[in-house]
Structures are given as structure tokens and as C-alpha cells.
Amino acid sequence: MRFLKIIDKIDHGRSAIIAPIVIIVLLGALCSYLGAPYRNRLYNNKVFTTCEIYDYGIIARSVGTSFSCRFYVDGEKYVFSEDVREIAMRNADVFLGKSFPVVYEKGNPSNFRMLMLPEDFQKFDMPYPDSLNWVRKYF
Incomplete structure (x- = not known):
């Protein structure tokens, strides 16, 4: 029961907004990192x-x-x-x-x-x- 009271005190609205933003930023960084060699090959050759x-x-x-x-x-x-x-x-x-x-x-x-x-x-x-x-x- 005490655990449920702690969960109720968490502001779900803010964490629900921040988590997708962090995931999107990380995916964007990963795509940029993986795409860099492809772009460099085009530039160099x-x-x-x-x-x-x-x-x-x-x-x-x-x-x-x-x-x-x-x-x-x-x-x-x-x-x-x-x-x-x-x-x-x-x-x-x-x-x-x-x-x-x-x-x-x-x-x-x-x-x-x-x-x-x-x-x-x-x-x-x-x-x-x-x-x-x-x-x-x-x-």
C-alpha cells in the first residue's frame, strides 16, 4: 500500500512528456551517426x-x-x-x-x-x- 501512495505522488504529466522527447532525440542522433559514413562516401567518391x-x-x-x-x-x-x-x-x-x-x-x-x-x-x-x-x- 505504501508503494501505491508513492506512485500516486509522482507527476505523471511531466514524465510522460519528457520520455518521448528523450527517445526522439536519441533516435535522431543515432540516425545521424549511422548516416554520416553514407554521406561521406558520396562526398569523397x-x-x-x-x-x-x-x-x-x-x-x-x-x-x-x-x-x-x-x-x-x-x-x-x-x-x-x-x-x-x-x-x-x-x-x-x-x-x-x-x-x-x-x-x-x-x-x-x-x-x-x-x-x-x-x-x-x-x-x-x-x-x-x-x-x-x-x-x-x-x-
Whole structure:
């Protein structure tokens, strides 16, 4: 009985909020830690090519545009979807048929990233190309 009285005195509301936050932070740290080698491989073994945007759609539960893209490596086609929150759906048709740089890991083209925004190029220590300045007015 004494044990039950002690449990009743515990503020369940505060601990019920803190525990999930701690778990989420720990999971985020673990994902970041496990994903770092994957990102480093892409950065250290990068190869550049171009992709073409051939379709677009809305990002579920968000603003922005999801672009459908394709690129080729050694005759093999890679198709992917790239969510770009900075570009509104009303402007998406301007991007159809346009080409953008893609960086992929040598020997593993499924580890790639499309480069469209200035921050994408900054992650690879590259200046934003003049040929993409037309994109700036859409974000």
C-alpha cells in the first residue's frame, strides 16, 4: 500500500512528456551517426552527371513540389523523386524537361543527390553555376 501512495505522488504529466522527447532525440542522433559514413562516401567518391525532370507532383502534407527525375550511368537508367519545398507547385511546369547536375557515388549510383539549390552546391564546396541563375526567381 505504501508503494501505491508513492506512485500516486509522482507527476505523471511531466514524465510522460519528457520520455518521448528523450527517445526522439536519441533516435535522431543515432540516425545521424549511422548516416554520416553514407554521406561521406558520396562526398569523397563523387561523380557528376545530369538528370532530367520529366514529371512533378505535390508533396504530401507539405508545401513545395516533388520532381520525378532520371539519369543514366553506363547505360543504366536511375529514376528518383526529389522533394523541393522551396519551389511552389504553381511554378513546377517551368522545370519540365530541364536538366540539373547530379552527384553520385562512384561504383554506387544509387547513392546520389540532385543539385538544384545554392545550399546543395555548398554541401559539395562548389559555387552555384551561372547557368542555374534562372532558378533563383522560383524560390
